[in-house]
Amino acid sequence: MSVLATLIALALGGLIYLSYRARPNPLPGIPHSRSSARRAWGDLPSLLAHYRETGELTSFAFEQCRKLGSPVAQLFLWPLARRPVVVLDDPRETEDVLLRRTEEFGRPPASASGIASVLHPLTLEGGSMGLPEEAMSERFLQHVLAPRVHRCAEELVELWKKKCELSRGRPFEVLDDILLATFDAVWAALLGKRGTSGLQDEIAAIAVDRTGQEDGEWDEDYGSDDLDQPVQFRGAARSAMYSAAGHLSGNRASIAWSLFPGLRSWFLWLTPQYRYYKAARDREIGRLVAEARKRVEKDPQDGVAAVGGESDTCLLDLVVRRPGVAEAKAASRSSASNDRTVRKDLSMLFAAVHETTAIALAWAVKILTNHRAQQFLLREALRAAFPTVSRISRPSVTDILTISIPYLDATLEEILRLANPIPFLSLAATIDTTLLGCPIPKDTPVLCNPQFAREPLSDVPEEARSKSCQQAWRLRKGQGFVTQDLDKFVPDRWLKADASGKARFNPEALTRLHLGPGGSRCFGSELVMQQLRIFLVLLVWNFELDTLPDALNSQLAEGIILRRPQECYVRLEKI
Structure with missing residues (x-):
């Protein structure tokens, strides 16, 4: 075999090896796109297609949960970054992670790549920025x-x-x-x-x-019947x-x-x-x-x-x-x-x-x-x-x-x-833990959906939830979330009649994740x-x-x- 042929063979072999090494490494037991797991670019082509169709980037992650029919999924967002991003789209579990499991999930390290490192400044705990x-x-x-x-x-x-x-x-x-x-x-x-x-x-x-208009043209235009311009x-x-x-x-x-x-x-x-x-x-x-x-x-x-x-x-x-x-x-x-x-x-x-x-x-x-x-x-x-x-x-x-x-x-x-x-909160597992029964290794980035605007994806078995999540649900004493018409604007869902029949604001009607849940409201949210x-x-x-x-x-x-x-x-x- 000639030297040139040997070099070409080595180069092709190296490219094949690099291509194999660049493929994502899915976490076991967590749903994902099989086609994305077979390519070095992971879910990026699907993300770009979603953006071209809607003009939105941030909704892509949680749409994948809907497509896969699972409140927990994994995405492969960055080339050469074999570790996936876990996506959580379950309001009860998200509330639990943000409010009661702070020792298991924290802010991603500064070295985290791309969107995994994003945490909106409002989501910092009070005083974290040195402010009183x-x-x-x-x-x-x-x-x-x-x-x-x-x-x-x-x-x-x-x-x-x-x-x-x-x-x-x-x-x-x-x-x-x-x-x-x-x-x-x-x-x-x-x-x-x-x-x-x-x-x-x-x-x-x-x-x-009046740029580009002659004098009086604007007034004449208002004489027309088209008031939608x-x-x-x-x-x-x-x-x-x-x-x-x-x-x-x-x-x-x-x-x-x-x-x-x-x-x-x-x-x-x-x-x-x-x-x-x-x-x-x-x-x-x-x-x-x-x-x-x-x-x-x-x-x-x-x-x-x-x-x-x-x-x-x-x-x-x-x-x-x-x-x-x-x-x-x-x-x-x-x-x-x-x-x-x-x-x-x-x-x-x-x-x-x-x-x-x-x-x-x-x-x-x-x-x-x-x-x-x-x-x-x-x-x-x-x-x-x-x-x-x-x-x-x-x-x-x-x-x-x-x-x-x-x-x-x-x-x-x-x-x-x-x-x-x-539209999302970015965390990272600080220890080996689980989400809805799925194992989450330490340092895995997690994207949580703070929006409660659609019915939960599926009835998750109660035993799959964390003990703290189960206990919090029991403390509601049967007053579960009313999940009908979540896509509609209904302020009355937050009102509850008191003993005298007068309407009162009921902050427990749904979990409030948009600016931080419960007592962990984000610094600056007030x-x-x-x-x-x-x-x-x-x-x-x-x-x-x-x-x-x-x-x-x-x-x-x-x-x-x-x-x-x-x-x-x-x-x-x-x-």
């Missing part, structure tokens, strides 16, 4: 943060009233408005000063976009901080789905645009941290004692005031190092709360648009709750947060259940809920959300880490 637990206390939220959020919600109402007048009954897109409003609100609540005057600038600059508006330019937030958020998503997230992060850091936006954000937050330190030095109170007091103007004040800062300085930690930690923690929380609130509010607008009867009932519940507030006025922030409105609570929970802004409550009350109080044409009413989502609607239009009528 008092920051999410009811008193601090109501007395310090809520008034700032309320002012931004009022500005969004003002902006939409102006757009409502200009649109003359036509629909217009509002996702950008919601992102801008929640950006202003979260920035003001966490960092004190308005990082931008985004909403105020938008109100001042808003006008119908959306109006395009021209507003103000976005601030550097807002642009930085959007750019950095998009990069987090690209890192999450890359084959080599560490390498992808390094390449992004080298790009001038990424470095510019990151430096601009860090510089601005660093400046605000320095200003907060000066305020605290003038009024050095204990961080816990001052919660909600007049000295605190935002979360940043509380962070730099807390005793841990003084202790860190006493231990000779440099002030610069501590400031970097504060800046990083606040940046993380800001991104999480801003995006989650905006996406949930966008879905709220879409859902209420498509459910006029429930929208009417919510508005009537608000009128009954605030009888002394005239229709041309608005409920105060104190009234919104302190008056019990069961139908509002029920509506918020039902919106979050269907919106599912955080701020998200507070903002949603304030924004939703003011929007429903001031506007009717009228029906939209089908062409502007897609229910599909997009996104990689968060599940945002592909489009979000409204047709408003002022009340």
Whole structure:
């Protein structure tokens, strides 16, 4: 045999061997696609086909559970990564894993590849980011943060009233408005000063976009019978901080789905645009941290004692005031190092709360648009709750947060259940364990479905569940989940009559996984809920959300880490 033939044979043999070694290594006893297990690229071709068809990435994993007819399945998502990702789509077991089996499942290691390493910042346990637990206390939220959020919600109402007048009954897109409003609100609540005057600038600059139109053409167009044509508006330019937030958020998503997230992060850091936006954000937050330190030095109170007091103007004040800062300085930690930690923690929380609130509010607008009867009932519940507030006025922030409105609570929970802004939670087995009777080796990545919007896949034998899951079910004393019509918007499912026959909010109607279950609610989730409550009350109080044409009413989502609607239009009528 010639040397060339020998080399060719060796090369072919090497390719065959590498191809064999690159094939996934399925875990025994867990359903999977047999065709995917036979190819080096695993489930990636199916994932890409799903994305081309729906525009969604995050729903693929749980659709595979439906196709395989099993609440536990395994996927092969990354070439050359032989270890599969286990997918869990069972609400009872997911609740158990997140709430009671924290010693068996934890956050994936930083070295985990791609989507297996993703954990939304909101899902970190309280204090994990170095932020004080008092920051999410009811008193601090109501007395310090809520008034700032309320002012931004009022500005969004003002902006939409102006757009409502200009649109003359036509629909217009509002996702950008919601992102801008929640950006202003979260920035003001966490960092004190308005990082931008985004909403105020938008109100001042808003006008119908006449690009490419002759004078008078727009008015003539409104003389036609077609009121389903959306109006395009021209507003103000976005601030550097807002642009930085959007750019950095998009990069987090690209890192999450890359084959080599560490390498992808390094390449992004080298790009001038990424470095510019990151430096601009860090510089601005660093400046605000320095200003907060000066305020605290003038009024050095204990961080816990001052919660909600007049000295605190935002979360940043509380962070730099807390005793841990003084202790860190006493231990000779440099002030610069501590400031970097504060800046990083606040940046993380800001991104999480801003995006989650905006996406949930966008879905709220879409859902209420498509459910006029429930929208009417919510508005009537608000009128009954605030009888002394005239229709041309608005409920105060104190009234919104302190008056019990069961139908509002029920509506918020039902919106979050269907919106599912955080479409999956990524964990890893910290020990050899099991899921629904299936063995899960240590370090196996696990994707949990936090959405409870479809009936469970099958009746799992009770003995296959963990002991903690069985015990929790017994404690419900027969009050199991009502799983009928889970794909429908039914706020009444969260209401229960008390002894006097009055409707009360029942938080145990279904497991609540969208922002963390039960007592393990995610750090920052209370701020998200507070903002949603304030924004939703003011929007429903001031506007009717009228029906939209089908062409502007897609229910599909997009996104990689968060599940945002592909489009979000409204047709408003002022009340």
